[in-house]
Amino acid sequence: MKKLLTATAAIALSAGTAFAAGHAKEVKLGVLIGFTGPIESLTSAMAGAAEMAMDEVTASGKLLDGAKVTSLRADTGCIDNGLATANGEKLLADGANGIVGGDCSGVTGAILQNVAIPNGMVMISPSATSPGLSSMEDNGLFFRTAPSDAREGQVMAEMLKDRGINSIALTYTNNDYGKGLADAIQSSFEAVGGEVTIVAAHEDGKGDYSAEVAALASAGGDILVVAGYLDQGGLGIIQGALDTGAFDTFGLPGGMIGDSLPTNVGPDLDGSFGQIAGSDSKGAEIFAGMAAEAGFDGTSAYASESYDAAALFLLAMQAAGSMDPAEYGAKIMDVANAPGEKINPGELDKALEILANGGDVDYEGATGVELIGPGESAGSYREIEVQDGKNVTVKFR
Amino acid sequence: MDVLNALVALSNFVLIPGIAYGSQLALGALGVTLIYGILRFSNFAHGDTMAFGTMVTILFTWWFQSMGISAGPLPTALLALPIGIVATMGLVVVTDRAVYRFYRAQKAKPVIFVMASLGVMFMINGLVRFIIGPGDQRFADGERFIIKARTFKQMTGLDEGLAIKTSQGITVVTAIIVVALLFWFLNKTRTGKSMRAYSDNEDLALLSGINPERVVTITWLIVAALATIAGTLYGLDKSFKPFTYFQLLLPIFAAAIVGGLGSPLGAIAGGFVIAMSEVTVTYAWKKVAGYLLPESLAPDGLAQLLSTDYKFAVSFAILVVVLLFKPTGIFKGKAV
Numbered sequence: 027m028k029k030l031l032t033a034t035a036a037i038a039l040s041a042g043t044a045f046a047a048g049h050a051k052e053v054k055l056g057v058l059i060g061f062t063g064p065i066e067s068l069t070s071a072m073a074g075a076a077e078m079a080m081d082e083v084t085a086s087g088k089l090l091d092g093a094k095v096t097s098l099r100a101d102t103g104c105i106d107n108g109l110a111t112a113n114g115e116k117l118l119a120d121g122a123n124g125i126v127g128g129d130c131s132g133v134t135g136a137i138l139q140n141v142a143i144p145n146g147m148v149m150i151s152p153s154a155t156s157p158g159l160s161s162m163e164d165n166g167l168f169f170r171t172a173p174s175d176a177r178e179g180q181v182m183a184e185m186l187k188d189r190g191i192n193s194i195a196l197t198y199t200n201n202d203y204g205k206g207l208a209d210a211i212q213s214s215f216e217a218v219g220g221e222v223t224i225v226a227a228h229e230d231g232k233g234d235y236s237a238e239v240a241a242l243a244s245a246g247g248d249i250l251v252v253a254g255y256l257d258q259g260g261l262g263i264i265q266g267a268l269d270t271g272a273f274d275t276f277g278l279p280g281g282m283i284g285d286s287l288p289t290n291v292g293p294d295l296d297g298s299f300g301q302i303a304g305s306d307s308k309g310a311e312i313f314a315g316m317a318a319e320a321g322f323d324g325t326s327a328y329a330s331e332s333y334d335a336a337a338l339f340l341l342a343m344q345a346a347g348s349m350d351p352a353e354y355g356a357k358i359m360d361v362a363n364a365p366g367e368k369i370n371p372g373e374l375d376k377a378l379e380i381l382a383n384g385g386d387v388d389y390e391g392a393t394g395v396e397l398i399g400p401g402e403s404a405g406s407y408r409e410i411e412v413q414d415g416k417n418v419t420v421k422f423r
Numbered sequence: 424m425d426v427l428n429a430l431v432a433l434s435n436f437v438l439i440p441g442i443a444y445g446s447q448l449a450l451g452a453l454g455v456t457l458i459y460g461i462l463r464f465s466n467f468a469h470g471d472t473m474a475f476g477t478m479v480t481i482l483f484t485w486w487f488q489s490m491g492i493s494a495g496p497l498p499t500a501l502l503a504l505p506i507g508i509v510a511t512m513g514l515v516v517v518t519d520r521a522v523y524r525f526y527r528a529q530k531a532k533p534v535i536f537v538m539a540s541l542g543v544m545f546m547i548n549g550l551v552r553f554i555i556g557p558g559d560q561r562f563a564d565g566e567r568f569i570i571k572a573r574t575f576k577q578m579t580g581l582d583e584g585l586a587i588k589t590s591q592g593i594t595v596v597t598a599i600i601v602v603a604l605l606f607w608f609l610n611k612t613r614t615g616k617s618m619r620a621y622s623d624n625e626d627l628a629l630l631s632g633i634n635p636e637r638v639v640t641i642t643w644l645i646v647a648a649l650a651t652i653a654g655t656l657y658g659l660d661k662s663f664k665p666f667t668y669f670q671l672l673l674p675i676f677a678a679a680i681v682g683g684l685g686s687p688l689g690a691i692a693g694g695f696v697i698a699m700s701e702v703t704v705t706y707a708w709k710k711v712a713g714y715l716l717p718e719s720l721a722p723d724g725l726a727q728l729l730s731t732d733y734k735f736a737v738s739f740a741i742l743v744v745v746l747l748f749k750p751t752g753i754f755k756g757k758a759v
Contacts, residue, residue: 032689061668067559200732222709224725227732234661236440237702238731243436244707245725257559262661270435271572272585290561290662 053095053349055080055339056117058106058127058137059153059332064230064258065129066201071317071326072152076126078320079336079374083171088378089344094202102128104202105230107136114141123349124339125149126332132202142167147349148358149336152331155280155303156206160400169358171331171338173303173405178279179210181301181407181423183218184252185276186222189299193221193276196248199254199261200227200286205247207279215330230258235266235297243272244362251277255285268294269411274288284327288415293352295333299420302327305394305420313371313392330392331403337374337391344381362397364388379401424582429714431583441702442695443591443660444624445608446598449694450653451671452678453605453687454455455648456756460622460685462523464536468544469650469675474668475514475547476651477658478555480507481562489565495591496566502603504655511647519643527639551665560663563590601652605645609687614641622685635755677742683752692753697738705731715755
């Protein structure tokens with residue numbers, strides 16, 4: 027009996043170590059973004075970009091002595107806190123070592139508070155931009171490669187002023203992202219002497235926006251700023267406003283920038299303008315080329331941020347020599363910022379090498395990553411104008 | 424002149440969109456109410472049945488467009504509509520045979536039917552996304568406007584524009600034709616009468632020799648046609664997206680219940696009550712009041728009763744009031 031017990035214990039032990047050894051060879055990154063819901067048209071490129079970074083690292087064979095990086099995709103629904111939290115738990119159960127996500131601000135906050143903080147898991151969000159997330163107590167577990175909307179509000183206000191616009195009607199999608207952005211735009215625009223005639227929320231996924239358009243039209247204004255989603259209410263509002271002749275020109279913040287909007291609305295959208303996080307760094311170009319090769323659109327909104335989020339995880343793990351969130355979490359700011367060798371997309375191989383030799387890197391990536399304050403991107407923006415049915419970048423701010 | 428301007432502004436932003444939206448809701452609610460009347464359960468799969476029918480219509484519309492077939496100034500989708508209806512009829516008859524007939528034979532409680540329909544809803548939901556994808560689809564072609572806001576301003580010299588979209592015109596005309604046909608069918612034909620008899624009293628209808636399976640099948644066929652027409656009109660007027668159709672379920676049920684579940688007339692009334700209340704209660708009257716009132720009285724604020732955030736609260740408040748004081752709905756449907 028005693029022998030049997032010893033034998034069992036020995037087998038169990040060896041099975042345990044074998045399991046652990048097998049585990050060390052694999053780094054699992056959760057990709058927790060809204061594959062369904064309001065921004066589902068953006069998420070396939072976002073996930074593709076994150077996985078491109080993972081493949082690049084796997085191919086290099088230099089991460090933690092040749093670890094293989096696998097992606098675990100899970101859905102947030104963008105606006106579904108229950109789904110997002112459940113899927114966050116599922117990722118942890120599946121053994122994720124880090125989470126790229128969430129995508130929309132509301133679910134990101136929910137995952138952070140209900141999943142990441144209790145379990146000490148690190149999250150890097152490529153697209154959550156609500157200013158509220160800056161002040162949330164995150165135990166150093168939350169980072170984002172997208173800038174806060176407070177900054178976007180300033181950029182938008184400057185842009186409106188430069189274009190000689192004095193009054194705007196403002197509508198926002200009724201969630202954390204929309205409300206935060208609308209507040210930021212309103213306060214920044216009023217600070218530079220502009221007038222906001224009305225601030226009205228709209229619900230996504232309804233299809234009929236006659237009531238909202240009617241209220242906005244009645245309030246009037248030089249242009250209508252739509253802080254919404256291009257696949258959702260934002261599109262419906264613009265269509266409704268154009269059809270009834272209420273507004274001709276629209277201000278389009280980040281959530282509204284995407285190729286599908288000019289395609290869906292048609293020539294009437296020409297002349298509308300907006301901004302989206304993005305920089306004129308060399309990285310953006312390289313990234314777009316890599317994405318084209320991999321078969322997705324690298325200029326799609328938040329794709330480059332997703333690549334950077336995944337890359338930051340892997341570089342931080344390499345720097346810490348561990349895939350334990352408690353150990354590599356503190357390294358994220360180090361690899362993202364100076365000092366060190368500048369790293370563009372496609373050079374993860376080189377970065378891993380430098381880190382393995384104990385050197386320093388300054389990850390620039392596809393968006394010119396520079397993490398400030400509570401671990402969020404400093405924020406440069408592309409000013410976009412719709413010309414001949416295309417989103418054209420007119421300048422950088 | 425000011426009175427005219429006020430009237431035009433009101434029509435442009437409230438009346439016309441409200442009437443078009445109301446017609447779409449009414450057609451959807453008619454389908455829900457028929458199922459409730461004859462099969463005695465709330466069909467949660469209705470929104471997705473609409474999506475399925477619209478999807479087939481869209482696929483054939485694209486095929487027609489690629490072959491160069493068009494309906495001139497009218498949208499090509501109208502030509503593809505019959506095919507969509509037939510395909511949807513096939514779908515609902517198959518689901519009825521595969522799912523609901525089993526529970527009918529068991530004389531299952533309505534709530535079991537409702538749950539089964541929830542399952543069917545998710546399956547159709549997945550099927551539609553699988554075939555056409557979750558994104559926005561555009562399929563409207565032909566003339567986009569009957570009259571444009573800018574043209575109207577030039578024509579009349581008024582300050583306010585009036586826009587009527589082709590899709591809005593078609594929606595209202597089609598809704599009138601469909602409703603007229605449906606009422607003629609229910610009231611004048613033998614089959615329609617047997618349906619009403621079955622709805623009023625199932626046992627009596629069986630005794631008088633009405634074949635229940637036939638009544639049920641015909642109901643499904645009519646519902647499929649209504650759902651496809653409602654869905655296609657909605658898609659033409661706004662845009663097609665599976666998610667939106669799923670969400671449409673809420674206002675459609677609100678319309679059917681407010682009007683009185685099981686009452687076709689109620690479904691139509693309910694559709695307009697819900698649509699109009701969403702638009703009017705949250706309308707900012709500033710502009711209209713500015714035209715009508717003398718300058719000294721014109722409001723500085725927006726003169727908005729409730730912010731648009733509350734537009735759903737409005738329709739559901741109506742729903743609650745109706746259920747409290749007249750549980751059978753405006754047009755005395757079956758008790759809920």
